[in-house]
Amino acid sequence: MEYQKKERYANIIPIAELDTSEKRLQPFPVYNQLRNSTPIRYDESRDCWDVLRYEDVHRILKDPVTFSSVRELTGKGTATILTMDPPRHSQLRSLVNKTFTPRVISDLAPHIESITNEMLDAVKDNNHMDLVHDLAVPLPVVVIAELLGVPPRDRELFKEWSDILVKGPDTNSDEAFSQVMKEKERAIQELNDYFAKILEQRRVDPKEDLISLLLSAEIEGQQLNDMEIISFSVLLLAAGNETTTNLITNAVRILTEKTEIQQQLRGNPELIPSFIEEVLRYYPPIQAIGRVATTDIEIGGKLIKKGNQVVSWIASANRDESKFVEPDAFITERRPNTHLSFGFGIHFCLGAPLARLEGQIAIRTMLNRMEDIEFIAGSPLTSIQSPFVYGVKQFPIAFRSF
């Protein structure tokens, strides 16, 4: 399949202002400038609207009737709750909500702690590690693989696939775009084949995992079909990986950029949950969320036409001075902290309790076991190649083990 209709995939194309890795490492001044000059703008090259103010982003996310999540899917993708509207969205979501409540998730804490400790044991004698490779990538993968019921030993494969799923083209050329779309198509096909095999196994030998639960679940007397279960598993694997990895890395990035905060948390570990919320606001792992207008609608004096794509920049909304006091300052105890990093409304992140817990445990365990955590000066720092996921490829740190 050729992907010439670039405009249908506005979310995948980087905005022109963020065309280098340096700018993608610190995109916030660009968002601030755009929000103040053109808070709602139509970008011809991507054929979509960019929305940058908190109030407008919030309004869009809370109105799924006017702003639909249904969109053209890349390659061999099938709709998931992320790309559905009610009523199907509500039916599927209520099926899985129970698995991800804060209560159920908090029971996982001791297990997540022991996995984190194992990963830190492996590097403790070196007094240095690549945070991304040694902890931030494997921790969320192992946790979600166990929940789903797939072998954690396949984690290298999961990482490779989920990197491709969030990838954007490195340049704005048609060739680069087509290349990325083909890679995505291949990754989705491989993921589909992988999960199809697991489904076959669980059908004859059900276990206490999410895939077995989905296989036995019914909505109004009807079972989910295989493709629905496979796509949902792929969504969890991808949504649960890249995002939480970057939450952990972004949190440690703050600890090394602002060493006074490292000291503050060592003395006051009870501040770790609000620290994580501020990391989410300040360095949000997901920068933007796409919707499609279902009707002509006016926002901030601009007429968005039915069928137009709308990209809501949560990373900009989180820095909106009309919503947050001193938005460019990192304030560990910020209250209230109504960031939009997990979205808002009916699509609010299903995995938020899990991501928060993993982030808190990773930071608490690191601070308990490592003194003077610092970025290894001179190491290259490159942003990951994605227009909507915010993070770095490697993050080498040095420390003294306790």
Ligand code: HEM
């Ligand atoms: C939805 C962010 C971790 C599963 C979302 C949305 C955002 C988001 C912004 C809303 C998308 C939209 O409105 O279109 C994040 C961030 C995470 C994270 C920043 C980590 C820091 C996770 C984890 C899982 C997960 C760990 C699963 C285990 C999902 C699912 C949805 C979702 C299934 C779709 C919900 C729906 O459409 O009803 N996430 N996520 N996420 N997230 Fe997360």
